Amino acid sequence: MPPRGDSRGGPRGAGPGRGTPRGASLARGGGRGGATTRLAHHAIPSSHITTVGVKRPGYGTGGRPLPIFVNSFVTSIPEDIIHHYDVISPSEKTLPARLNMDLIKALQLDVAPAIFTPPGVYDGRKNLFAARELPFGDGTNTKEFDVSLSSNRVNVGGRGPKVYKIRLTKVAEINPEVLKRFIAGDQSHDNTVLTAITVSSYLRSQLSPANDNISGKALNVVIRMEPTMKYPFNVRSFFTNRETKDIGSGLQLWRGYFQSVRPASGRMLINVDISTGTMYKAGPLLGLCLEFLNRSEPNALATSRGFPDRERLRLQRFISGIRVITKQPGADGTIQQTPRVIKKLSTAGANALNFTMREGGSMSVADYFHKTQNQKLKFPDVICVEVGSGALIPLELCIVPPGQIMRKQVPPEKTKDVLEFATKRPKDRLASIVDGLAVLAYGQSEYVRQFGMHVDSSGPLKVQARVLKPPVLRYGAGSKQPTIRFFRPAEVTGWCIIVYEQHRRFGESAAQDMIAGLTASFRDVGIRFPANYTPLVKWENGQGRIEDQLRTAGGDVNRRHGKPPNLLVVVLPEGGNDIYTAVKHFGDITMGVATQCLKSSKCFRAKPQYYANVSLK
Known part of the structure; x- marks a missing residue:
């Protein structure tokens, strides 16, 4: 058992980790007592269909016909009634969506397979849909189950697996026939239609935004169920390692x-x-930690060897929330423990962190792993992670399992890599979608089949489009090549440029080109500024005090031109978000002066349109 972060009672274990992906769980309020829930039968009562939405009068004919492929595939609609169940875990707090999915999977396959044949589909939260009415017995609509996740992993403290209570209550029956009537133009758009769509989506996707109501999930849940059980997912998508990029x-x-x-x-x-x-x-x-900090020597993460607290906190923000597994030697080799979630980093190394044993006396974390688990640390000076239970585990004993989504903001310096990976030409994008059909596996999904859905995965839908003749635009007073000017342009009484990019990357020549582009754009759009005005250009270090640097630049302009600037143009390096925040705080809150930040990479050989957009800001 790893030692805890405090000195209470020596080393105590943690419960099962609360790993990512996070999300709402099946542990939400509701279902007090044993009250019977009245079912909502979504039949097709003709009495409630009083009007039908106005149909379009016809299709347009203007323009040039053009056949196109769209990223859509035709699917059929289920024939039979879909049964909707509310899922509640009365004794639990909010659990991660992935854990909820694993619990429902264990319930259907291991705990009560006779009831869940064929298995239902689940959204990771409160809703489960079944293709038949679940045989709870005794004529009841509610049944409670005890579910545990059995595995070959070591359970902390040698205790048995944790038991979760799950209660299912039937709440509705959904008739897909209303959806058929809707797309045929014979049915109004109402909640019964939305509910049917939800079931299809539900089968498709299993996890929906928190503000979605039950309508609109059904069909989506059906088609998402299979990939959600196999791959990492978030609210809207699931991800595979078929196409990856290391950034x-x-x-x-x-x-x-x-x-x-x-x-x-x-x-x-x-x-x-x-x-x-x-x-x-x-x-x-x-x-992982060394790569994030751009270090190569593990002892660089030892506070006793000069690891800065600022860097430790930055690393802590990056890895907090990650699930890790630990290695323990066993009779049959290495055994992996239950995943645990990183809470924070220790302020000292494993050999300097001491805790009180239950039997009395104290022991360091490094000695604990050496004496009790025969694991002598290679880097005892390196800091430890503290997991949710308070247990302290050396970094070198932790393994990061694959497929963990980073739910924090992408580092600014990696934004370009993300955009390059995400951006594809339309032809390549459609090819990637078609290739992804093997992952979506509509034809192989037992969930899609059991609900009677058939997806045409032979290829994307081909439709007839029309290329419309572009309208004629006229600017200004009939001018063919007008200069568009602002209606009420501002006046720049004084300005300066502060450059935070390295001088060798953004030198005098680049600065003068930028000044020429900006002044030409100012003039074109009507912004007034002093004639023969040479703005001050200063190079500053982004590690310094930004506020003092900007204040000094303003003072220099005041001494040179006799009045302070009312515009500060700041050139930022890649990853300069902290500088940007400080500049905006200084301009908008401290001094009340206009500031305009530009990325240095955008200023190199920038076109007039770029500076026109800057002038508009």
Whole structure:
């Protein structure tokens, strides 16, 4: 058992980790007592269909016909009633969506397979759909189950697996016939239609935004169920390692897929698109930390050897929330423990962290692992991670499992890599979508089959489009080549440029080109500024105090031109978000002066249109 971060009672174990992906869980309020829930039968009562939406009068004929492929696939609509169940875990707090999915999977396959044959589909939260009414027995609509996740992993403290209570209550029956009538133009758009769409999507996608109501999930849940059980997922997409890119700093990009069931005229479609997920790199946690900090020597993470607290906190923000597994030697080799979630980093190394044993006396974390688990640390000076239970584990003993989505903001210096990976030409994008059909596996999905859905995965839908003749635009007073000017342009009484990019990357020549581009754009759009005005240009260090540097630049302008500037133009390096924030705080809050930040990479050989957009700001 790893030692805890405090000195209470020596080394105590942690419960099962609360790993990512996070999200709402099946542990939400509701279902007090044993009250019977009245079912909502979504039949087709003709009495409630009083009007039908106005149909379009016809299709347009203008323009040039053009056949195109769209990223959609035709699907059929289920024939039979779909049964909707509310899922509640009365004794649990909010659990991660992935854990909820694993619990429902264990319930259907291991705990009560006779009831869940064929298995239902689940959204990771509160809703489960079944293709038949679940035989709870005794004529009741509610049944409670005890579910545990059995595995060959070591359970902390040698205790038995944790038991979760799950209660299912039938709440509705959904008739897909209303959806058929809707797409045929014979049914109004109401909640019964939305509910049917939800079931299809539900089968497709299993996890929906928190503000979605039950309507609109059904068909989507059906088609998302299969990939959600196999791959990492978030609210809208799931991700595979079929197409990846290593972008450094301990991060990888994975290609993902988004899918949604949409009604169309006379048919139902599944819209499919690609997405991008940012993942933590799998492998030793120590290596991940070193890559993030751009270090190569493990002892660089030892506070006793000069590891700065600022860097430790930056690393802590990056890895907090990651699930890790630990290695323990056993009789049959290395055994992996239950995943645990990193809470924070220790302020000292494993050999300097002491805790009180239950039997009395104290022991360091490094000695504990050496004496009790025969694991002598290679880097005892390196800091430890503290997991949710308070247990302290050396970095070198932690492994990061694959497929963990980073839910924090992508580092600014990696934004360009993400955009390059996510951006594809239309032809390549459609090819990637078609290739992804093997992952979506509509034809092989038992969930899609059992609900009676049939997806035409032979190829994307081909439709007839029209290229319309572009309208004629006229600017100004009939001018053919006008200069568009602002209606009420501002006046620049004084300005200066502060450059935070390195001088060798953005030198005098680049600065003068930028000044020429800006002044020409100012003049074109009507912004007034002093004639023969040479703005001050200063190069500053972004590690310094930004506020003092900007204040000094303003004072220099005041001494040179007799009045302070009312515009500060700041050139930022890649990853200069902290500088940007400080500049805006100084301009908007401290001094009340206009500031305009430009990326140095955008200023090189910038076109007039770029400076025109800057002038508009």
